[in-house]
Amino acid sequence: MIGGRTAVRPLGRSFYQRPTVEVARELLGKVLVRRTAQGLVAVRISEVEAYLGVGDPACHTYGGRRTPRVEVMWGEAGFAYVYLVYGIHHCLNVVTAGPGVPEAVLIRGGTVLAGGELVRSRRKAKGPRGPWVDGPGKLCQGLEITLADNGTDLCRAGGGLWIGDDGVAVPDDRVVRGPRVGVAYAGEAAAWPLRFQTKGSPEP
DNA sequence: TCTAGGATCGGCT
């Protein structure tokens, strides 16, 4: 718990330098920490999706695309890849594997452990029904994650954004695997079971 | 330089 007795330790670079699907599964239960001038927000990750690089039609680096936007994905693991969708929402990804292997894990949602009031105040519309941030756009809005955070090193607790481990593990029987969301254009790849959720977290 | 479209969300019917 943040503010509690248990310490949250930043995940080391080696955590991310593994197969992307493995990293995605292991990120469930980890703690995403956001620190700004306004205060600290901590979220326990409960939903992620894996994006498997050049061979994945749903991935921004499919076919070896290497443009300024996705440059971060081609770099070292453990860095944040943030992009804008639909001109409105931001999405937070964690670069895995690499360098030269442009894969990533999309953080889709979680439960707020600390800073709930801050999250609520940042949500312009209705506040969350529970202690949830259920969707990548809402997560970034609640944590004030923007393009300015693209390329942030998530291994450094000194930065404004990092991911840590407080010793809580999610057992296999509480993990649900399924197809990814919103990638129908990717054809067959849309059905790949690359979405991981902690059982009990809300369905969108 | 131009144009099409998107890893979403929330309001309205």
Add this chain to the structure above:
DNA sequence: GCCGATCCTAGAT
């Protein structure tokens, strides 16, 4: 359940 918002990116011209 459907549809519009909104603007950046990438690929085409």
